[in-house]
Amino acid sequence: MTQTHTSAEPTLFRIAGFPYFLIAFIARLPFAMMVVGVLTVVVSARGSLSLGGLTSAAVGLGTACFGPLLGAAADRFGQRVVLLIVALANGTMLFLFTVVVYGESADALVLIAAIGIGATAPQVSPLSRSRLVTLIRERVEDSRQPRTVSGTMAYESAADETVFVFGPFIVGILASAIAPWAPLVGAAVLTVVFVGAFALHPSARHVSRERGEDGKALSPVSELFRPQLLVVILGILGVGIFFGTMLTSLTSFMADRDAAEQAGLLYGVMGVGSAILALGVAWLPPAFSLRARWLVFSGILLAGSLLLGLVDSPAMMMLALAIMGIGIGPTLVTQYSFGAALSPLGRSATVMTMLGSGIVVGQSIGAAVAGEIAESVGTSAALVLPMFAAAVAFGAGLLNWVLSSSRRRRRTVAA
Known part of the structure; x- marks a missing residue:
């Protein structure tokens, strides 16, 4: 009888569902493609490795400055609305950056556009961790929570590292097979489609339960x-x-x-x-x-x-x-x-x-x-x-x- 009860206890994989993990994994790819993609297109279009390095750093700067603010907004207003807005904004910024780089704009405008890419980068990895931890606290019994959290953090870290190996690889393939701008356009499409799907996944509703009645x-x-x-x-x-x-x-x-x-x-x-x-x-x-x-x-x-x-x-x-x-x-x-x-x-x-x-x-x-x-x-x-x-x-x-x-x-x- 005890054995039947134990086997019936839901695992996090069953609670979230396989589609969640697939969507969350693919939704990470655009961020892994952005930094290398920006470097590739700037070096190709402007012929400056120095500017390419500065532009990549500008993407990181934008993410570092605005990432925690997006996290705070997700805690305040819920992940769904924040992610949907950010997905559209980031897709737009990626297209805009491509136009700016190939245009006659000054290098300073290129750097500003790069900061915009970083500032609107969807925080899929940390928000996925937050979402899964919330599900664990709500749906997994107390005695199993520490090991489940540890296993979840292990998977999330491994997923991040895998994505950061495949991201530059995909950039290389698209840039070689099509054109240097292709990785950024591809990242924009992936962002709108899969970050949007990540935002609309039913698990996003669970996160809002940690807020009070006044939304705080x-x-x-x-x-x-x-x-x-x-x-x-x-x-x-x-x-x-x-x-x-x-x-x-x-x-x-x-x-x-x-x-x-x-x-x-x-x-x-x-x-x-x-x-x-x-x-x-x-x-x-x-x-x-x-x-x-x-x-x-x-x-x-x-x-x-x-x-x-x-x-x-x-x-x-x-x-x-x-x-x-x-x-x-x-x-x-x-x-x-x-x-x-x-x-x-x-x-x-x-x-x-x-x-x-x-x-x-x-x-x-x-x-x-x-x-x-x-x-x-x-x-x-x-x-x-x-x-x-x-x-x-x-x-x-x-x-x-x-x-x-x-x-x-x-x-x-x-x-």
């Missing part, structure tokens, strides 16, 4: 600035800086060997391992606590990054990347799990977009600084930056351990 969040804004949550944002910022500095310094490393085009292949070694290990987090035992996971896996990331000071060949670089891949995926999953656990009532979308923006800001800063140092000082100096970023992620894990211990002691005293 059930917790004050000050809850977003608790030390425990700020430490998670610091840690995820470190991961973002790592992504930006690692890819840029790796490109410089391979360029020194006249094989810059192979940087993406080597980077894939870390990406594949990271995605696989991220999914594996769902099967870790509950006794291996979240705060312990953060320390262990960010420690592996830091140890792998220290090998960058010794690499002298692509083979040695692959070994370092493989070790770092073991640490980076589970660290990211753990940080998102903390974000989900610490989200104030009615502000989960805001928290998730803050975390997502932390990665974007970190990537933009890391890529810009690493590129400048690699060009002016050299590759060896640039390879120190991923070590610094990994140290930030690990240090935030230590702070989180201390804060978690203090919180546990307070609960014990109160009890």
Whole structure:
């Protein structure tokens, strides 16, 4: 009898349904295509690699500045209306940017249009996390919630990494087969169709239940600035800086060997391992606590990054990347799990977009600084930056351990 009851308990996959996961996955693709697509079309139309890099950074800047605001709007007005408006706005901006780039407009207008693309970028990944966490809180029994949340964050992180591998690949195919503007037009169509479908999916209705009768969040804004949550944002910022500095310094490393085009292949070694290990987090035992996971896996990331000071060949670089891949995926999953656990009532979308923006800001800063140092000082100096970023992620894990211990002691005293 007990066995029948257990098997009848709904899983998140059954609650949300397969169409949800398919739509949410495809709806992420446009964002992964935007940055590379913008770079491709600017370099082709304007003949300036420097302007292309600045334009890509402008997209990231727009996303970082407006992403949390879109999350707050989704918490306030519901995901459905915000996503529908943003999908149409972003599709329009992508078309407009293409027209501006191929026109006679000044470079400054190109940069402004790029910021507009980033500002209207649909926050599908963080809003999907927020939506699924809400479904878990509502429909999954309490005893199964921690493992289900952990598994959900693992899937979401793996989906993000998969999309960011396929996104540039699709851009390359469309740009080669049709024209440099094709990836942006394709991204615009995908945005309107699939982000629209993501907005209209029935699961969007569940998120609004965390708001009060007056439509306001059930917790004050000050809850977003608790030390425990700020430490998670610091840690995820470190991961973002790592992504930006690692890819840029790796490109410089391979360029020194006249094989810059192979940087993406080597980077894939870390990406594949990271995605696989991220999914594996769902099967870790509950006794291996979240705060312990953060320390262990960010420690592996830091140890792998220290090998960058010794690499002298692509083979040695692959070994370092493989070790770092073991640490980076589970660290990211753990940080998102903390974000989900610490989200104030009615502000989960805001928290998730803050975390997502932390990665974007970190990537933009890391890529810009690493590129400048690699060009002016050299590759060896640039390879120190991923070590610094990994140290930030690990240090935030230590702070989180201390804060978690203090919180546990307070609960014990109160009890």
